[in-house]
Every structure is written in structure tokens, then in C-alpha cells.
Amino acid sequence: MSTTTFRDFIAEIDRIGDLKLLEGCDWDLEIGTLTELMAERWGPALLFEKIKGYPDGFRVLANPYSTPGRTTLGLDLPLDTKPLEVVNQFRMKLKNFKPIKPIEVNNGPVMENIQEGDEIDLFTFPSPRWHESDGGRYLGTGCAVITKDLEDEWTNLGPYRVQVHNRDTAGIFISHYHHGSIMMRKYWAKGKSCPIAVAIGVEPRIFLAGCMSMAWGTSEYDFAGWMKNTPVEIIKGKYTNLDLPAHAEIVIEGEVPPPEQDSQLEGPFGEFHGYYGGEASLQPIIKVRRIMFRNDPIIEGTPPIKPPFGSPSIPITNSPTTWNKLESMGITGIKGVYTIKAGGGPQITVVSMKQLYAGHSKQVGLATSSALSHLCRFIVVVDDDIDPSNTGEVLWAIATRCEPAESIDLLRGFASTSLDPRLSPEQKAKGFFTNTRAIMYAVKPYEWYSKFPQVNKASEELRRKISTKWSDLLGQYDSDATHS
Ligand SMILES: Cc1cc2nc3c(=O)[nH]c(=O)nc-3n(C[C@H](O)[C@H](O)[C@H](O)COP(=O)(O)O)c2cc1C
Ligand SMILES: [Mn+2]
Incomplete structure (x- = not known):
């Protein structure tokens, strides 16, 4: 079945029996440690409800893509598709790529709640502190950061981490070779702030397109459209004029001033490679202008976990x-x-x-x-x-x-x-x-x-013959199955 929102995806995960609900956990390390322990067991995705100190309904869904099966589900492929075949199917999709641009809609579930001006409060959400030595709470792990190129006017999406600094300020860390960083530096070179949006809890095709290393100039939105042959529905950002996913759980709109004007200590953060990459360092900040979120919003949590675990694939x-x-x-x-x-x-x-x-x-x-x-x-x-x-x-x-x-x-x-x-x-x-x-x-x-010496493995013919005879013992014959 095809999913169109993050919630549809969660329902699909539940349908295959891969979702576990947990109540009463603390955003401070308890959610993070459970997320790690469950990922290490290749266990279910975790939906944290009734989080300590937060109203009912403000939830965290951790590890959505932490097993090959759930990633396959997110790609709308049969669950038993073998890993190399998943890659092959996806690359064919990429090879035949014809951009399908997003379409603008006037309204969407993300507009159910809006904070502007003094109401803005990033602490509205139960952002976890994921690992013990993390320098703070991270709202953005499973997110799509949206920026537009100053010269070529195309929109980029990428998951880059977002730390909560205070009610209306977030920190962002983007490695210098990523598109989001290249785009921001073009604004800063002209002394301008870079308009930015962070969408959290988006449908799988938007998140996975964001995770792809697409070519410079190719909007991940257009590829997400192509992935399902349907345009992504967006609303125009009131403060940024950026394209914002209408069905996201949470969207933050704001701007990133040139770092020489304003920056703050960010991190440290338990990184994708399984270490702390360094000390806290001065990084760009997002000055938040508007927060939009669905009723009972769900933070998508894809924190790094020491490999080979964690997400996404x-x-x-x-x-x-x-x-x-x-x-x-x-x-x-x-x-x-x-x-x-x-x-x-x-x-x-x-x-x-x-x-x-x-x-x-x-x-x-x-x-x-x-x-x-x-x-x-x-x-x-x-x-x-x-x-x-x-x-x-x-x-x-x-x-x-x-x-x-x-x-x-x-x-x-x-x-x-x-x-x-x-x-x-x-x-x-x-x-x-x-x-x-x-x-x-x-x-x-x-x-x-x-x-070169011959491999000491039974021939295909002999394997098939013996496997067929002993199918009660060995199950259905699969010529691709390897058991090393
Ligand atoms: C869950 C997740 C979190 C990520 N976090 C960061 C991050 O904090 N900073 C960063 O520079 N890259 C991060 N990355 C890597 C980039 O988002 C990724 O390489 C992406 O393809 C870059 O897109 P771009 O080529 O449009 O810049 C993350 C990737 C994933 C999947
Ligand atoms: Mn890109």
C-alpha cells in the first residue's frame, strides 16, 4: 500500500507488526537510550507517548527506517526484496527520473496550529537529548531542511541536525560540501540572511529523497514527486516564500544570519560514524519566525546510533x-x-x-x-x-x-x-x-x-536437486540465498 503522510507510514509499520508504543518516558536520555537498545536488536519502531512533562499527544516516533524491512516499506517495495535488488530498483527510478514539481495548496494539516511572534516556543515539543554527551536537545534528526538557491532558484532538501537553543532560536550543523551549506553561504556573501525551513515528520518519499546525494540543481522535491508519480503538496512559507510540505508534522520557518553576525555553540552530538566528532563549536543559528504543527504532533527521531545500527539505510x-x-x-x-x-x-x-x-x-x-x-x-x-x-x-x-x-x-x-x-x-x-x-x-x-582455484561449493544443479528432495528440511529453494 502506498503511504502519503508520516502517519500513514506509521500505520503501515504497525500493520506489519513492527511498531511498539511506550508511555511515560523522559525526553532526557530515556527515549534516546531505548531507541539505541531497540535499534541494536533490529527491533520495532518506537512510538513514545505521554512523554514526561509534556501534554498527551506530543509524541516521538523513533527508528522508522532502522531495519531494511522498514526502509523497503518506505520505498513501497515488497518487504522481501533483497538488499541489492532494492538498490537496483531505486537506481532505475533515478536513471529514468523525470521531475514532477510540487503543487501548491492553500491549506494542509501542518497549519492546524501556528505560533508567531511572542508565542514561538521550540520547547513546545518533547525534543530528546539522545546521547549522554550531547550538548543539548535535538528536534531535527529525521527532518528535511529546505533552502532555495539565490542564483538558480531551485529548492534543496536535506536532513541536517537541528538543536534547540532557546524558545525562538535553533542551531544547525551542515557539512560544507552539502547543498544546504553551499546555498546558505551565497546569501551570507551578500550580507543577507538565508531563508530556511525545517520540516519534521514527513512522508517517506520526501525524507528518503532528502537523504539522497542528488546532483546540484536537482530538487529533491521533484524526485519525491517522481518516486510516486504524484506531486508533493506544498504551501508557500509566509516568512520565507519557501515550499513547505503541507502534510508534515511540524514545520519551522526562519532565517539564518551570516555567522559573523550571529552564531552559537552547537553540539557536541553523537555522530553517524559512532563517535563524537569534536567539541561544541560555533555554528549558524536559525532565528525562528513561525512554527506550524499538526494536532498531536509527532517528532520523527532518526538519531545516529553506532554502526551498523541506526538509520536510515x-x-x-x-x-x-x-x-x-x-x-x-x-x-x-x-x-x-x-x-x-x-x-x-x-x-x-x-x-x-x-x-x-x-x-x-x-x-x-x-x-x-x-x-x-x-x-x-x-x-x-x-x-x-x-x-x-x-x-x-x-x-x-x-x-x-x-x-x-x-x-x-x-x-x-x-x-x-x-x-x-x-x-x-x-x-x-x-x-x-x-x-x-x-x-x-x-x-x-x-x-x-x-x-584461480575452484570454489568448493556444490554446483547450482546439485544444490537444486538436493534442496528439492529435502525441501521439508530446507524450505523452498532460492538460488540467490547465501548463508555465509
Ligand atoms: C538521518 C540523517 C541525518 C543527517 N544529519 C546531517 C547533519 O546533521 N549534517 C550534515 O551535514 N549532514 C547530515 N546528513 C547527511 C546529509 O543530509 C545527506 O548526505 C544528504 O544527501 C545531503 O543532501 P544534499 O546533497 O542536498 O546537501 C544526515 C543524513 C541523514 C540520513
Ligand atoms: Mn541536494
Whole structure:
């Protein structure tokens, strides 16, 4: 079934038996710790109700995308779709992308409650303090931050974290290579404040489109429209003229002044990679002009949790673009691309390929590196008998086909971030954030490919024959199933 609001999505999660209601929890660490403990068990999404110190109805829904199944549900794909097939289907959607622009409506559920002027109070919502050393409460984790480019007039969406500073001021942290940051800096260069909106609790297609690394100039709204072949309904922001999702749970409108005029200490925050990336630092602030929210609003909580847990599925949002970029370069033989969620970002990207000529795997390794703009540390090239989404198989390929002295290239000087846990204190002090990459060719050497030892696995024919005979014991035969 197709979902159109965050609430529809929650109902769908409930329908598949994957939702748990919890009452009486504290926004201060209790919600955050339960969210972490449940994610580590690949457990249900958690709907926190009757939160301590808050009116009934002001809720938090944590971990909506923390299992592959729920992410698949958010993409409207059959629940049993295999991980690489999910990536493949999504990349085809991306490849055939025809923008479907949002349509303006005059009203929407998000306008049920409006705060302006002195009424504005970000503490209206039970924003959790997620981790013990977090510098404050974060309303924005599962959010879409909306900005418009000053020159080209296109709208960007991206989840960037939003901290509650006081009643009408929030902090925002955006890494410098992200579109939201590039857009804001254009306003600041002209001494202007950047209009901004933060939508919290949006339907899956808006959130997941926001999580994608779409090309500069491509509005994630247009892709969200394309994902369901229906335009996203938006209302025009009264203070920002930005496009705001009409069905969001909460929308904040405001502006970000140039940081040299105003900024505040933000963080620290338990990051996507499983560490605290640094101390609290001066970051831009949002001066809030209006808050809109639905009756009984639900904060969407997707806080970072030490990998491989947490949300949402980095493989789904990163692998499709990389796969398509390789294909558009005209490289043949690519069987699949999968970003393993080991570091919470694209630190380890695996490409499976059929080697067709000497040097082919080298071309694929270097092309993959070119396709990845930031935060990558390892690219692993594997043969086409390896499913790149199967970590056990990938490690087996590294263990048995990669000879370190011959099969690893080191490349230097790629974009990293101030949050990178492996940058030395000296590098961080310089404010110059780059890292190296290793390309690991975990493939059978092409020069003696046919002499590479045979894999000691039963043939497809024998597996099928024995499995069919023993189906009571083994269940229905699945030629793709791997049990490593
Ligand atoms: C749940 C979630 C939270 C995120 N939080 C941040 C953040 O606080 N700051 C940031 O710079 N990127 C954050 N990211 C990463 C970017 O939002 C993501 O890479 C996105 O594709 C960037 O979009 P853009 O290319 O339009 O800038 C987060 C991603 C997710 C999925
Ligand atoms: Mn973008």
C-alpha cells in the first residue's frame, strides 16, 4: 500500500507488526537510550507517548527506517526484496527520473496550529537529548531542511541536525560540501540572511529523497514527486516564500544570519560514524519566525546510533547514484554497487564486476573513487560471484583474492569533514579536512583468472536437486540465498 503522510507510514509499520508504543518516558536520555537498545536488536519502531512533562499527544516516533524491512516499506517495495535488488530498483527510478514539481495548496494539516511572534516556543515539543554527551536537545534528526538557491532558484532538501537553543532560536550543523551549506553561504556573501525551513515528520518519499546525494540543481522535491508519480503538496512559507510540505508534522520557518553576525555553540552530538566528532563549536543559528504543527504532533527521531545500527539505510541512498554514475561513464560489466553501512556513511563502497579485460578492475576502482565526492576510505572491487551487499562474502573475497602488496592503491587528498574521527588533532586545528583512500582489488587476478582455484561449493544443479528432495528440511529453494 502506498503511504502519503508520516502517519500513514506509521500505520503501515504497525500493520506489519513492527511498531511498539511506550508511555511515560523522559525526553532526557530515556527515549534516546531505548531507541539505541531497540535499534541494536533490529527491533520495532518506537512510538513514545505521554512523554514526561509534556501534554498527551506530543509524541516521538523513533527508528522508522532502522531495519531494511522498514526502509523497503518506505520505498513501497515488497518487504522481501533483497538488499541489492532494492538498490537496483531505486537506481532505475533515478536513471529514468523525470521531475514532477510540487503543487501548491492553500491549506494542509501542518497549519492546524501556528505560533508567531511572542508565542514561538521550540520547547513546545518533547525534543530528546539522545546521547549522554550531547550538548543539548535535538528536534531535527529525521527532518528535511529546505533552502532555495539565490542564483538558480531551485529548492534543496536535506536532513541536517537541528538543536534547540532557546524558545525562538535553533542551531544547525551542515557539512560544507552539502547543498544546504553551499546555498546558505551565497546569501551570507551578500550580507543577507538565508531563508530556511525545517520540516519534521514527513512522508517517506520526501525524507528518503532528502537523504539522497542528488546532483546540484536537482530538487529533491521533484524526485519525491517522481518516486510516486504524484506531486508533493506544498504551501508557500509566509516568512520565507519557501515550499513547505503541507502534510508534515511540524514545520519551522526562519532565517539564518551570516555567522559573523550571529552564531552559537552547537553540539557536541553523537555522530553517524559512532563517535563524537569534536567539541561544541560555533555554528549558524536559525532565528525562528513561525512554527506550524499538526494536532498531536509527532517528532520523527532518526538519531545516529553506532554502526551498523541506526538509520536510515545509507546503502539505499548512496549506492544507486554511484552505480548510475559508473554506468553513465560507459563502463561495462558492473553487476552491483553497495555502500556497506560500516562507518555510517560512504566509508566503504563495494563494486561487483565481471572482468572483461586486463586493467578493467583498475578502471572500475578509480572510476568509483571519482564518483564519490567525500567521506570514502575504502573502495572494494569484487568479482561478479560476490554479492556486494553480503558483508560476509565481501570479507571472504578480501581474505582470499586481495594480496596487499599487489592489490591496493592508495590515493590522497579527498574531502573529509571536521567530524572525521580519524583526522589528527593537528589536521583539525588547521581546518583542512582531507583523507586518503584505499582501493582494494579483491578480484581474481585477470592475468591468471582461469587458474584461480575452484570454489568448493556444490554446483547450482546439485544444490537444486538436493534442496528439492529435502525441501521439508530446507524450505523452498532460492538460488540467490547465501548463508555465509
Ligand atoms: C538521518 C540523517 C541525518 C543527517 N544529519 C546531517 C547533519 O546533521 N549534517 C550534515 O551535514 N549532514 C547530515 N546528513 C547527511 C546529509 O543530509 C545527506 O548526505 C544528504 O544527501 C545531503 O543532501 P544534499 O546533497 O542536498 O546537501 C544526515 C543524513 C541523514 C540520513
Ligand atoms: Mn541536494
